[in-house]
Amino acid sequence: MIDLAELPPERKMPAAHAQLRREALERHAAASLAPRSRRVTYRLVVVAAGASVLMFGGAAAAYVALKPATVPVADQTRCYTRASLKGGDHDFYGTTVGQAVPAAGQRKAEAAVEICAALWRQGLLTAGSKEVGLPAGKSADHPVPALVACTLDNGVAAVLPGDERTCARLGLPRLQE
Amino acid sequence: MDESLRDVDLLALAVEGRGDAFGQLFRRHATVVYNHCFRRLGSWSAAEDATSLVFLEMWRRRDRAVHFEGSLVPWLLGVANNVVRNLHRARRRYDAALFRIPPPSAEPDPADDVAQRLDDESRMRAVLRELSRLNRGEQDVVAMVLMSGLSYAEAATALDIPIGTVRSRLARARKRLESAFPAGRAPVRLSPCDEGATR
Numbered sequence: 001m002i003d004l005a006e007l008p009p010e011r012k013m014p015a016a017h018a019q020l021r022r023e024a025l026e027r028h029a030a031a032s033l034a035p036r037s038r039r040v041t042y043r044l045v046v047v048a049a050g051a052s053v054l055m056f057g058g059a060a061a062a063y064v065a066l067k068p069a070t071v072p073v074a075d076q077t078r079c080y081t082r083a084s085l086k087g088g089d090h091d092f093y094g095t096t097v098g099q100a101v102p103a104a105g106q107r108k109a110e111a112a113v114e115i116c117a118a119l120w121r122q123g124l125l126t127a128g129s130k131e132v133g134l135p136a137g138k139s140a141d142h143p144v145p146a147l148v149a150c151t152l153d154n155g156v157a158a159v160l161p162g163d164e165r166t167c168a169r170l171g172l173p174r175l176q177e
Numbered sequence: 178m179d180e181s182l183r184d185v186d187l188l189a190l191a192v193e194g195r196g197d198a199f200g201q202l203f204r205r206h207a208t209v210v211y212n213h214c215f216r217r218l219g220s221w222s223a224a225e226d227a228t229s230l231v232f233l234e235m236w237r238r239r240d241r242a243v244h245f246e247g248s249l250v251p252w253l254l255g256v257a258n259n260v261v262r263n264l265h266r267a268r269r270r271y272d273a274a275l276f277r278i279p280p281p282s283a284e285p286d287p288a289d290d291v292a293q294r295l296d297d298e299s300r301m302r303a304v305l306r307e308l309s310r311l312n313r314g315e316q317d318v319v320a321m322v323l324m325s326g327l328s329y330a331e332a333a334t335a336l337d338i339p340i341g342t343v344r345s346r347l348a349r350a351r352k353r354l355e356s357a358f359p360a361g362r363a364p365v366r367l368s369p370c371d372e373g374a375t376r
Binding site for chain 1: 194200203204208212215221225228233271294301319323324
């Protein structure tokens, strides 16, 4: 007889896991709020640019103000499982990982490639799959394809299977080496 | 962060951009959600992923949050019900790898804790097998009231159903299990409460 009054006891999530998850959630919440303010700022800039053009007829002013926002989402890297941007921001082939970078530092391709390579090695990523696998524990490393780091329009680093021509083929700039 | 703040106030602070307020909500309720998810899934590791997804869903639906006397627990458990039911889809919506990166090597991992957790999972899956005789609505009520200790009123908030429906589903759940195992031989005893515990 199984008695619901004697269910397995309540347990806490392991502390280190809870901390990682809490930090990831806080980053996610912060990131979801940040783009709104950027969009507002961008709209204001566009309005200001329009006014500049009308007032001064200055093409230079318009260029500066309408230049796409390039503020990077500095701590995010997308690891793609195929050399395609299909699926947009929410249903793409791959996953997003957080990555600490110095506050004043630049994103480096090497670091972005390395963090995605780690996911491939652990078996979390599979070529062409949108699914994320379970960590493979201490079993042998999984194969890591040739990877290249590009920059998406929103400043997020994107690491895709491919070579030095892949970024250009997708219309993306390479991430700084 | 003021510990006396109600959940609903913390959520408002989080929406204003106070990331630590969202973190505080996680600290406050992660264990309740984690254990509720475990009781629905029978796996501690799946419950960890589900817990993260519940808080992500909480954030996504923050404008529609429903509190019960200032507490978000009933609503969170209602969100958890949906997450465990649609775990695969929810994982795809969010990048689950974000939450699956192996923890730091300093994480203590005593063997006895592993053994206890394996035993938990075995027992919980046995319970879930028996409860699978109930329909989905009855299982939800049993999970909320008898497993996670919500009052009838809290369960009604969590499941967005009238309180009378909570009572009737629970009564039907008892009857269904008894009829499947006549003469009081039901392998799951659903006796712990009449009014539901109050958290």
